[in-house]
Amino acid sequence: METEGTVLFQKLLDIIDRLFPVRPLSINEEALAQLDPDKIYIENVRSLLDVSYQDAKTLCEAATRQGLFRKQVEVLCPDGAVAATADAENLLPDHVKCLVEEDGELEPREMDTNDLQKITFYRFNRTGQVAHA
Amino acid sequence: MLAEATPLSLSRLLALFPVNALREKWHEQRKKADILAWAVQNASQKEIKQFLDEYFGNCKQHIYLFTHRSDITDLPNFRLPDAEKISERSDDNVRQFLYLAEVEFHVVYTNPLGEDRIKFLWPIRLEFVGNILIVRFVMMEKDVRTYFGEGVSRTVGRSLTEPQINAHLKNVLAELEVLDINGGIKHLWNQDRIDGTKIRYRKAKSMSTESMDAGAGVKRTYPDLYKELVKRPLFDSTFKTLEEDENEEMTFRADPSNGYLGLSSYADDGDGRNSFVSEIIRHN
Numbered sequence: 001m002e003t004e005g006t007v008l009f010q011k012l013l014d015i016i017d018r019l020f021p022v023r024p025l026s027i028n029e030e031a032l033a034q035l036d037p038d039k040i041y042i043e044n045v046r047s048l049l050d051v052s053y054q055d056a057k058t059l060c061e062a063a064t065r066q067g068l069f070r071k072q073v074e075v076l077c078p079d080g081a082v083a084a085t086a087d088a089e090n091l092l093p094d095h096v097k098c099l100v101e102e103d104g105e106l107e108p109r110e111m112d113t114n115d116l117q118k119i120t121f122y123r124f125n126r127t128g129q130v131a132h133a
Numbered sequence: 134m135l136a137e138a139t140p141l142s143l144s145r146l147l148a149l150f151p152v153n154a155l156r157e158k159w160h161e162q163r164k165k166a167d168i169l170a171w172a173v174q175n176a177s178q179k180e181i182k183q184f185l186d187e188y189f190g191n192c193k194q195h196i197y198l199f200t201h202r203s204d205i206t207d208l209p210n211f212r213l214p215d216a217e218k219i220s221e222r223s224d225d226n227v228r229q230f231l232y233l234a235e236v237e238f239h240v241v242y243t244n245p246l247g248e249d250r251i252k253f254l255w256p257i258r259l260e261f262v263g264n265i266l267i268v269r270f271v272m273m274e275k276d277v278r279t280y281f282g283e284g285v286s287r288t289v290g291r292s293l294t295e296p297q298i299n300a301h302l303k304n305v306l307a308e309l310e311v312l313d314i315n316g317g318i319k320h321l322w323n324q325d326r327i328d329g330t331k332i333r334y335r336k337a338k339s340m341s342t343e344s345m346d347a348g349a350g351v352k353r354t355y356p357d358l359y360k361e362l363v364k365r366p367l368f369d370s371t372f373k374t375l376e377e378d379e380n381e382e383m384t385f386r387a388d389p390s391n392g393y394l395g396l397s398s399y400a401d402d403g404d405g406r407n408s409f410v411s412e413i414i415r416h417n
Contacts, residue, residue, distance in 0.1 A: 039337035043315045043366035043390070053313045053417050080333065080340025080368065119335070119366070119390070 008037055008068075008124045015063050016049070037124040040069070060122050069122040076117045083111075089118055134217035134233050135178055138254060143173045143181070146233075146254040149271050151399035154188040186220050186231050189258055190403025193272035196410060197299055198265065198312035198392035205261040211305040213257065215293055228261040236273070237292040248289075257298065265312060265414055268302065270295050272397065311392040317413035318372070318389045319363050328352050330384070331371040334362055350375075366390045374409075 035044060046056035063069040074085045077098030086092045092113050099106045138146070147155065152165040158180075159172055176184070203209065205228050212218075216234035223229075234255040241248050253273065260267040303309045321327045328350025333342045343351060343358065350373065352359040367389045374383050386395035394413070400406040 036337040041335065041366045043313070044364060046316060047319065047364045053316055076340070080335075082338075117391070 008126075009035065011068055012059075012063060015066060015068065016059060019059060019062055020051075020055070040122045040124075042120065042122075064122065067125055070125040071120065071122055073118050073120055075113050076119065077111070078116070083116070084113070092118070134235060134254065135181065135219060140173045142252060142254050144169045146256070147172055147181075147184075149192055149256065149273070150184075150188055151191050151401075153399075153401060154184075154191045154403075158184050158188065182219050182231075185233075185256055188403060189231065189256060189269070189271070190407045191400045192256070193399060194394075194396045195270045195272055195295060196394040196396065197268040197270075197295070198314060198394070198414065199268070199302075199309050200264050200312050201261075201266050201306050201310075202264065202308040203261075203306050205263070208261070209305055209307075211302075213298060214301055216257065226263050230259045232257045232259070234293055234298075239290040241289055255293070259302075262411075262414070266302070266306070266309065267410070267414075268299065270298070272395075312414070312417065313366075313390055314387070314392055314394075314413055314417055315367055315389040316417040317415070318367065318387055320416035321413065322352060322359075322363065322372075325352070325375060327372045327374050329359075329362070329370060329372050332362055333368040333370050334365040335368070335390075336365065340368070 035048070040060070042053065042056050042060055045051075045060060046053050049056065049059075051059075060069060060071075064071045070087075072085055072087055073089050073092065074082045075092050075096060077083050077096070078100060079098070081098070083096035083098055084093055094113055095110045096113055096116070097108055098111050098116075100109045100111075101107075147169050148165070152168070155165065155168045155172065159168060159176070163171075172181070205226070208228070213232050213234060215236075216232040218230055218232050220231040221229070234257055236253045236255045238251050238253065239248065240251060255273060256271040258267075258269040260269070318327075322329065329343075329345070329352065330350060331342065331344045332351055333340065335341075343355075343362075345351060345354060351362065367387070368391070369386065369388045371384060371386050373385075383396065383398050383400075385397070387393065394410065396406065
């Protein structure tokens with residue numbers, strides 16, 4: 001039975017075929033079905049398709065341009081927890097709340113977003129129409 | 134900077150290198166302190182520069198990896214802050230620069246109470262390999278008591294740091310971006326060249342850490358977990374090379390999603406260590 005992830009990923013495979021027409025890619029269909037359609041890191045795509053980081057990034061960006069993906073940015077607290085998410089880095093809040101360990105206790109602290117790590121990820125754009133090249 | 138260095142600064146600089154490297158260069162079989170004293174008094178500037186260049190790979194290092202869009206045959210004319218370029222090499226698609234930066238540590242003494250500012254010479258190497266930039270910092274000892282004994286309580290500041298150098302490079306080089314090395318690390322992991330002893334990885338809604346007991350590696354102990362981990366972006370993690378590997382065994386830190394490697398042990402084979410890093414880069 002096809003899951004939502006598999007259906008959406010079939011559309012992604014169409015884009016892959018158009019971007020890499022002569023490159024045979026190993027695709028683990030079981031893993032594709034387990035992918036979270038709302039949180040796709042470039043590394044998830046790279047490892048599933050066994051391609052270079054740059055090729056995976058190119059694919060994600062192409063999927064975004066064609067409306068299949070929506071690109072987002074998340075900012076991480078020092079403990080790795082996501083503090084906020086936005087459509088672009090400049091749309092993140094200036095400060096976020098994080099739990100920081102001080103003298104053995106976890107204390108809530110407001111931290112400058114500029115000082116924290118950001119990660120790009122993608123999610124399937126369920127409301128958008130897929131544009132065909 | 135090297136020309137004006139005091140004997141004490143020179144001694145601290147050479148002390149960053151492993152004793153085997155010092156013995157190999159100056160054919161001395163004495164203790165490290167004796168070789169340092171001899172080299173500071175007798176080695177020429179040229180010899181010291183050659184030594185720094187030849188044995189850099191044997192040092193403990195923090196390595197940051199970037200992609201860039203500069204033409205390496207026509208790099209912008211830039212300097213590193215508080216640093217002197219002491220050598221430069223070009224070879225096919227590679228350009229390599231060795232710098233000595235002057236770093237001032239602000240230290241506090243407890244016995245007797247006081248403070249002081251102490252300068253070190255800090256070797257830094259930039260390697261442009263095609264569109265990849267490898268920034269190597271020789272690791273300075275965090276605990277200044279290593280240099281000054283128990284009377285020093287702690288370092289309260291330093292004048293120049295790795296993040297400052299990296300930020301400067303982002304300003305002077307075209308489109309400098311962090312090189313994600315998840316692919317390279319996982320290639321070595323897949324080949325059983327390394328195994329993870331502490332792995333930090335992102336799931337969809339959490340950052341998870343798997344810390345193995347001493348001597349255990351994730352892949353050999355939990356093969357099913359390993360199959361999950363290799364699909365995920367990895368962050369600040371620790372790996373060990375496996376005994377079957379032809380390179381010497383070592384434990385190292387890697388933050389693959391942030392293009393960072395921390396090699397906190399000396400290497401007997403500097404070229405082998407460099408090849409290890411090149412292989413990680415090659416398989417991205």
